[in-house]
Amino acid sequence: MANIRDVAKRAGVAPITVSRCINNSGYCSPEARERIESAIVELGFVPNRLASGLRSKRTHTLALVLTDITNPFFTTIARGVEDTASEAGYTVIFCNTDESVAKEQMYLQMLLEKRVDGILLVPAVSGIDSVNIVKKQGTPIVVIDRRLPDLRTDVVRCDSESGAYDLTRLLLSLGHREIVILTGPRGVSTADDRLTGYRRALEEAGIPHNEEKEFYGAFSQQSGYEMAYQAMKKNNGITAIFAANNVITFGAIKAFQEMGLRVPEDVAVVGFDDLPAPLVTFPFLTVAAQPAYEMGKKAIEILLGRLDGELPDHYEEVVLPAAIVVRQSSGGIREITALK
Amino acid sequence: MANIRDVAKRAGVAPITVSRCINNSGYCSPEARERIESAIVELGFVPNRLASGLRSKRTHTLALVLTDITNPFFTTIARGVEDTASEAGYTVIFCNTDESVAKEQMYLQMLLEKRVDGILLVPAVSGIDSVNIVKKQGTPIVVIDRRLPDLRTDVVRCDSESGAYDLTRLLLSLGHREIVILTGPRGVSTADDRLTGYRRALEEAGIPHNEEKEFYGAFSQQSGYEMAYQAMKKNNGITAIFAANNVITFGAIKAFQEMGLRVPEDVAVVGFDDLPAPLVTFPFLTVAAQPAYEMGKKAIEILLGRLDGELPDHYEEVVLPAAIVVRQSSGGIREITALK
DNA sequence: CTGTTAGCGCCTTCAT
DNA sequence: ATGAAGGCGCTAACAG
Numbered sequence: 001m002a003n004i005r006d007v008a009k010r011a012g013v014a015p016i017t018v019s020r021c022i023n024n025s026g027y028c029s030p031e032a033r034e035r036i037e038s039a040i041v042e043l044g045f046v047p048n049r050l051a052s053g054l055r056s057k058r059t060h061t062l063a064l065v066l067t068d069i070t071n072p073f074f075t076t077i078a079r080g081v082e083d084t085a086s087e088a089g090y091t092v093i094f095c096n097t098d099e100s101v102a103k104e105q106m107y108l109q110m111l112l113e114k115r116v117d118g119i120l121l122v123p124a125v126s127g128i129d130s131v132n133i134v135k136k137q138g139t140p141i142v143v144i145d146r147r148l149p150d151l152r153t154d155v156v157r158c159d160s161e162s163g164a165y166d167l168t169r170l171l172l173s174l175g176h177r178e179i180v181i182l183t184g185p186r187g188v189s190t191a192d193d194r195l196t197g198y199r200r201a202l203e204e205a206g207i208p209h210n211e212e213k214e215f216y217g218a219f220s221q222q223s224g225y226e227m228a229y230q231a232m233k234k235n236n237g238i239t240a241i242f243a244a245n246n247v248i249t250f251g252a253i254k255a256f257q258e259m260g261l262r263v264p265e266d267v268a269v270v271g272f273d274d275l276p277a278p279l280v281t282f283p284f285l286t287v288a289a290q291p292a293y294e295m296g297k298k299a300i301e302i303l304l305g306r307l308d309g310e311l312p313d314h315y316e317e318v319v320l321p322a323a324i325v326v327r328q329s330s331g332g333i334r335e336i337t338a339l340k
Numbered sequence: 341m342a343n344i345r346d347v348a349k350r351a352g353v354a355p356i357t358v359s360r361c362i363n364n365s366g367y368c369s370p371e372a373r374e375r376i377e378s379a380i381v382e383l384g385f386v387p388n389r390l391a392s393g394l395r396s397k398r399t400h401t402l403a404l405v406l407t408d409i410t411n412p413f414f415t416t417i418a419r420g421v422e423d424t425a426s427e428a429g430y431t432v433i434f435c436n437t438d439e440s441v442a443k444e445q446m447y448l449q450m451l452l453e454k455r456v457d458g459i460l461l462v463p464a465v466s467g468i469d470s471v472n473i474v475k476k477q478g479t480p481i482v483v484i485d486r487r488l489p490d491l492r493t494d495v496v497r498c499d500s501e502s503g504a505y506d507l508t509r510l511l512l513s514l515g516h517r518e519i520v521i522l523t524g525p526r527g528v529s530t531a532d533d534r535l536t537g538y539r540r541a542l543e544e545a546g547i548p549h550n551e552e553k554e555f556y557g558a559f560s561q562q563s564g565y566e567m568a569y570q571a572m573k574k575n576n577g578i579t580a581i582f583a584a585n586n587v588i589t590f591g592a593i594k595a596f597q598e599m600g601l602r603v604p605e606d607v608a609v610v611g612f613d614d615l616p617a618p619l620v621t622f623p624f625l626t627v628a629a630q631p632a633y634e635m636g637k638k639a640i641e642i643l644l645g646r647l648d649g650e651l652p653d654h655y656e657e658v659v660l661p662a663a664i665v666v667r668q669s670s671g672g673i674r675e676i677t678a679l680k
Numbered sequence: 681c682t683g684t685t686a687g688c689g690c691c692t693t694c695a696t
Numbered sequence: 697a698t699g700a701a702g703g704c705g706c707t708a709a710c711a712g
Contacts (some may be wrong), residue, residue, distance in 0.1 A: 093432060113400075
């Protein structure tokens with residue numbers, strides 16, 4: 001396998017000139033360039049970026065560590081990340097943690113060893129240690145989707161609390177008073193914030209706080225399914241459900257189908273996260289849609305800004321709004337009796 | 341940033357001993373190991389895998405080049421790939437080509453420069469050049485999802501022809517005779533093979549071949565939408581549609597909704613690719629489901645086998661079956677009149 | 681504007 | 697079972 005010296009020899013220049021030519025760093029005369037380029041083709045030379053990275057301390061590789069690429073919300077983020085990164089000449093490693101802190105830390109260690117230029121992280125519960133491990137190495141990191149308490153990092157996330165507040169207000173305005181929330185793991189900011197928004201809407205409406213109607217679980221379909229069953233067992237007269245992410249929503253709906261409850265006639269359902277339009281036959285769910293693609297794009301932009309040292313010293317916190325999309329699953333206005 | 345020599349010095353051993361210790365290559369006495377491990381912690385040493393890769397010619401990085409991670413079929417493959425790779429200590433770079441050969445080749449070049457240990461490729465149309473570029477560098481490559489004509493590589497794919505044949509037979513058995521196929525780009529094996537399977541089923545049923553009922557397009561929702569309109573304009577009495585992938589299906593259904601055609605009462609619809617269960621509220625579509633996760637897993641297993649030199653010389657072609665899942669969109673048995 | 685020198689951090693090879 | 701020497705391929709730093 002030819003190396004830069006072989007190319008230099010054949011082109012009659014010094015290796016550094018070849019380097020400058022292929023990287024467009026520094027000047028390279030047109031004649032030299034031509035000879036170098038033919039030498040490259042003739043020798044089938046492929047620059048070794050391990051070597052250049054070793055020397056220059058830049059790998060042009062970034063990483064995206066998330067919980068599960070299989071969730072369309074994260075898939076869309078991933079696409080935003082990859083598009084933006086590749087435009088800037090970067091390549092992206094992706095890792096699925098399944099909300100496991102152990103996996104997260106194992107991946108981060110590998111990524112640091114590979115000397116990625118920067119990391120995008122959707123932290124599992126209490127990802128503070130993780131972020132600190134990365135920062136200690138001096139590798140730039142941007143947290144996506146989730147807040148981290150007392151942590152000095154750049155963050156790109158969605159306004160979960162307002163989104164949840166708006167969705168709950170929607171249910172209230174339709175006449176619902178018995179509203180259950182099925183949220184994610186305690187300690188994950190999106191799960192907590194959505195609960196907070198829900199509570200705030202209820203409080204403002206003068207509805208007393210009731211822990212029997214609040215369920216913490218996992219951000220999984222299975223958990224949504226189980227929480228829906230528990231919710232109906234523990235409570236009477238539930239007329240609406242707020243599911244804190246897309247797959248919880250689907251799990252809950254599956255449970256209702258089994259129970260013989262119609263949506264929205266018997267139970268109204270609203271949820272967080274929209275599904276990409278190309279995947280939906282009959283748009284049905286009323287949701288708070290997060291701008292996933294933009295979140296990924298923005299996160300990479302900040303990361304690249306850090307790499308180029310262009311950003312101010314203070315950390316950036318970008319909080320994008322969720323858009324309420326009203327469809328059938330939330331149903332119409334309830335009867336006066338329901339309004340009481 | 342501490343390096344292996346600093347650790348060695350502090351532990352009172354030679355650098356090579358540290359290397360052997362952290363990589364579990366060669367012997368390392370328990371006492372030495374202990375001193376080395378504390379030195380590593382004290383110094384915050386993170387091995388530099390660029391340097392070790394430069395020397396050892398192994399990066400423990402693989403790449404997955406596909407058309408669009410946003411499509412759940414590919415997302416599921418990606419998950420199978422990443423799970424299997426990470427178990428074996430590998431990390432995965434992912435790239436979206438959007439069916440563009442130019443993008444594909446740009447990515448492959450970058451990946452070769454980064455000296456990834458192996459590549460998984462869903463080739464855009466006529467990806468033969470691409471595969472050859474990779475092979476010339478001596479980098480192992482496994483092609484996923486698509487056949488490549490006259491090409492000597494490992495391939496993991498699904499039996500598109502049989503799946504299409506079975507789906508078409510299903511429609512025939514329900515009494516349909518006027519069946520349109522909306523397929524992907526000419527030259528992409530999955531698009532071609534699904535057309536072939538469709539034709540074979542029709543021929544066997546004694547239905548004459550009719551090009552007015554065959555539409556080549558893109559594997560996109562937009563294309564499905566447009567082809568559905570064309571199909572209905574060009575033909576009378578269409579009773580069923582076979583869509584060659586998931587998003588074409590959704591595009592077609594959207595078009596039918598606009599046209600005021602009910603599925604399956606007015607048009608029966610069957611398609612390739614199932615949606616992951618957690619994403620579906622009301623399972624409705626009759627599909628040929630591909631084992632995407634297993635495809636990703638199997639492809640990595642073959643790639644790792646090549647890296648370890650364990651595999652036989654001849655190339656492997658793994659062809660997995662698609663499973664026909666019958667739901668409502670295909671409708672029930674047609675009236676006798678339709679059967680003619 | 682181009683070239684020389686040296687070394688990034690690690691592991692292969694060979695020695696003990 | 698452990699170590700010494702040297703080089704993997706490239707580019708930073710400095711000359712000229």
